[in-house]
Amino acid sequence: MAKAPTFDIPAFREDLANPAMVEGAMDHSQPFVAKPEHQEDLGFPGELVENWEQKAVEKLGDLLGKNKALRVYLDSCVKCGACTDKCHYYIGTGDPKNMPVARQDLLRSLYRRHFTLAGKIAPGLVGARDMDKEMLDDWYKYFHQCSQCRRCSVFCPYGIDTAEISMAARDIMDHIGVGQKYSNEILAKVHKIGNNLGLPKPALIDTMEGLEEDVLEDDGVAVRFPVDVQGADVLLVTPSADFFAEPHVDGLIGYAKVFHQAGINWTVSSYASEAANFAMFIGSYEQMHKVAARIRQAALDLGVKRVIFGECGHAWRVAYSFLNSLAGPWDFLDPKYPVPQHILEVTHDLIQRGAINLDPSANDDMTLTFHDSCNVARGSGMGNMEGGQFIIPREVIKASVNKFVEMDPATTCEKTFCCGGGGGLLTDDLMELRVKGALPRMEALKDVVDNNGVTHMAAICAICKSQFSKVMPYYGFPMDMIVSVHQLVSDAIQLGTKE
Amino acid sequence: MSSLTVAYAVAFYVAAAVLVLGLVVKIKQYATTPSPLKIPTMPAPRTRLGVVLRILREVIYFESLFKSNKWIWICAVLFHAGLWLVLARHLRYFIEPVWFWVVLVQPFGIYAGFAMIAGLVALWARRIVVNRVRYISGPSDHLMLALLVGIGFSGMMLRFVERTDIIAVKAFFLGLLRFDLQPLPAEMPLLVHLGLVITLMIVFPFSKLLHVPGVFFSPSRAQVDDAREKRHLAPWAAKLDAERDSAAAE
């Protein structure tokens, strides 16, 4: 922990049933606003435009015509309250505006005012309101207290997905000149350099060479970490955090060892050196399309046959669920493989075919549990089977370690809690929110640590990994408790026994 | 023909037209607005049939609500199941001869009326007692409950307190259907009951009752998990591909 926090760290709760409500508890929380240059890099107005109240309504109208979900979700909510206690940010902060339905209502009030008869005739009756400074402030604060994790949509009788509402609201705000610095700055880097970190090609090559040396030193095996290899079979697209952050990089080493043992000829691309697509967070199809186009271009340029994604949650959602729409058709790749594949699908398949050798006793110093990342759990799939995204990571973990324990089922699989840092909120200016939003996951972890001797928690998302290593110390857990799944594979794989 | 009969007849015609047209417009809007991306809440069925079953489970036994909150689920089932039975019971006022199953349903319809009101009252109590639900409730949410309770309550009055001339009521409705007006009995509870029903029909397509068609169109429930196998492309998004491909060709 760098310095003492200026906020209270929430206590583990005795009674999980009724999170206490504290009105206005997070009214002060908002991320830094994008500077004009961050905005303009993405083609958004640099600052609040003239006539912004009306422009916001126009943009909402535009989105309503383009997105069925928005229409249906804004109309259908019956205020049943089923979602009210399901959001980790509500649980962790108690701020009622963090109840999913209340968050939706921030946008719904404008929708009702301008796009429904009831809201035009009797605004007071149906909570319809005009856009004003107060509304915009609330939007900026509370649509940046949603990690777009979709947990609420699991529990809503109509599947209303607050993530879609948050994305639309952020898109509208970008279009009137009020963007979020963190996401927009990162997107500009991707457009210019190819990854979120702004890591240029020479630095990337350098890093990958360094990893080759490390593995050679540690394991005595020349595992390759290729960059821009023309004609490789596989393009690996992985979150750029995998290139150097801990524990991410241990995962990357794991992928490389798997490819090495299976004899798969792979490469990363310096042009598309990023799996993440932050444009999803700002709800911009156009930006998502532009970022995804880099992957298509890299695959074409390098002449690969397959595209495989590394461990990253929202990146996998964009990859699994959106990439075919955004960057397809993929008819130039080998039709034998799904496009794209997840590295876990590949590893899992190799394990099943006996093509790689794992010795789980290599990880006997650990007892593992697994955190389902929200975007993988509720936004994507694996293995072409319903629920494969829950089965495959667990099978790979169990093949790599001997001691594995599940957390409370009310907090795993489709009901998993977000780490607290997803959805473009993984920024230091939202530290309080991130710490508080992690509460439900930390409670479930505490339970298995105390009762089952769990020592480590594995995750398959770059954001989860960064978020947990930052917030776990606030709850009394060591930061290195969070590990990559392929780090476990990396430790267990018996190099030199197959190749 | 009394002016009362004419007024109610006209009101029913208008209400029916508003209800049907309003719903047609909305359903058309839901059906034709594109979905740019595949966003089923996962894990989702991998076939069309699976999706149909998912929605049926949602509509018939409120699967998601069951996962969410048993109290709301019980109240909602009481109300909705009660409502369906009550509606089925009311069919006898609109058909002649009365179908066999509608005859069978008659006694259950009465209990269902109690269930429906009990469910509504419990939901209303939740709205007032549970602080989270109180926070998200607006005037229209209370009014909607008041309207539904009013309909249920006045209906029960007609059955148990001020028994109305059922034969005449049925003649009135059959007359409406055949465009051959028959006198409506001028009894206060009946007029209140019918007046509230007319109100409900009119507000239906402009209110949260749109959840009824909405549930069938919700992309998070109605989409198939086949994004990798089938390319899903909204017409407006196809333009972006054309731009991309022409830029790449240069």
Ligand code: SF4
């Ligand atoms: S669960 Fe769905 S319908 Fe119920 S209040 Fe929440 S968003 Fe509205």
Ligand code: SF4
């Ligand atoms: S999507 Fe997740 S973060 Fe957003 S309101 Fe729903 S539960 Fe909360």
